[in-house]
Amino acid sequence: MAEAELTYEEMRKKRLEENKKRMEELNLKNLSQALNSRTPKSSPAKPRSIRKWVELTAVRRSSRVADKPKPDYKDVPIEPLERLGRSHSRGHSRRDLCNRVYASAEERAYATERAEHIESTLESEYPSFVKPMLQSHVTGGFWLGFPLHFCKKNLPQHDVTVTLVDEEGEEFATKYLGEKNGLSAGWRGFSIDHNLVDGDALVFQMVAPTKFKVYIIRAYGSEDTRGGGEDNEQEDDKGADVEPEPEPEPDVQNRRSKRIRARK
Numbered sequence: 001m002a003e004a005e006l007t008y009e010e011m012r013k014k015r016l017e018e019n020k021k022r023m024e025e026l027n028l029k030n031l032s033q034a035l036n037s038r039t040p041k042s043s044p045a046k047p048r049s050i051r052k053w054v055e056l057t058a059v060r061r062s063s064r065v066a067d068k069p070k071p072d073y074k075d076v077p078i079e080p081l082e083r084l085g086r087s088h089s090r091g092h093s094r095r096d097l098c099n100r101v102y103a104s105a106e107e108r109a110y111a112t113e114r115a116e117h118i119e120s121t122l123e124s125e126y127p128s129f130v131k132p133m134l135q136s137h138v139t140g141g142f143w144l145g146f147p148l149h150f151c152k153k154n155l156p157q158h159d160v161t162v163t164l165v166d167e168e169g170e171e172f173a174t175k176y177l178g179e180k181n182g183l184s185a186g187w188r189g190f191s192i193d194h195n196l197v198d199g200d201a202l203v204f205q206m207v208a209p210t211k212f213k214v215y216i217i218r219a220y221g222s223e224d225t226r227g228g229g230e231d232n233e234q235e236d237d238k239g240a241d242v243e244p245e246p247e248p249e250p251d252v253q254n255r256r257s258k259r260i261r262a263r264k
Contacts, residue, residue: 103199103219108132111219115201118215127154128205138196145182146204154206155181163211164190176210190214 103111115130122128129150131137137144146155155176162176162183172193174186196202199219204212 101197101199101220102135103197107219108199108201111199111201111217115203115215115217118217119203119205122203122205126205126207128203131202131204133196133198133200133202135198138191138198138200142188142191143182143184144187145180148181151181160210163208165207165211165213166190166194167215 112130112132115132119128119130127150129147131144131146136142155178157178159178160176162174164172164174164186166172172186172190174183174190176182177184194216196216197220201217201219203215203217205215207213
C-alpha cells in the first residue's frame with residue numbers, strides 16, 4: 001500500500017511540474033497579470049435627444065389619401081333640420097305610445113263600411129282600394145303595405161316616388177318600394193299631418209300612374225252620424241208638427257185643484 005501511495009504522489013508532482021513548464025512556455029502568467037493591471041476606459045455618455053411635441057392626428061396608412069387634408073375630429077353641433085311642407089304643420093315629433101288610440105271592432109267596421117261606400121261612388125275608370133289603419137300604420141313603424149293584387153296590376157316592380165293628394169288638394173311625396181309593395185319614406189309625415197289613428201279607413205284612388213287621391217274616413221267622432229242623426233231629425237220633425245198645449249187659465253187651475261182635494 002505504501003509503495004502505491006508513493007507512486008501516486010510522484011506522478012501528481014510530476015504532472016504539476018509539467019503544467020508549470022507549459023505555462024511558462026506560453027507566457028500565460030504574464031498575460032493574466034497584464035490583463036488585470038489594465039484599467040477599463042470609460043465610454044463617453046451619449047447626448048440625450050430632446051423629444052419634439054407632435055400633434056395627435058390619424059396616421060394615414062394608404063397612399064391614396066396621402067394628399068388629402070387631415071381630418072378634424074372636433075365635435076361640431078348640428079342644427080336640427082326644418083321640415084319642408086305645411087306652414088301650419090304640427091311637427092313630426094314621435095307620438096306618445098302611452099296615448100295610443102285603440103279602435104273597437106264596431107268602430108273599425110263602421111269606418112271601413114263608410115270607406116267602401118265612398119269607393120263605390122268614385123269613377124270606375126280610376127282603380128282604387130280601401131285600406132283600414134292599424135297601429136303599425138300610424139304609430140311606431142309607419143309602414144303602409146298596399147294590396148298585392150293592386151300592386152301587380154297597377155304599380156311598377158321597382159322603387160318609385162308616389163304622390164298622395166289629400167282632400168284639400170295638398171300633395172305629399174312618398175317612397176314606394178316595389179319589392180315590398182308599400183309606402184315607406186314620406187308616409188309618416190302624411191299620417192301625422194292628418195292625425196290618423198287606429199281604426200280610420202282610407203280610400204286610395206289612382207288618378208295617375210304614380211299619383212293617388214286619398215279620402216280619409218274617421219273611426220272616431222262619427223257616433224253622432226250613426227243612425228242617431230236620423231233619430232234626431234225625426235224627433236225634430238215631430239216637435240215641429242206638434243203644437244205646444246196652451247197653459248190653463250188661473251180659474252181653471254183652481255177648479256182642478258179643488259176637485260183633487262175633494263176626491264181625497
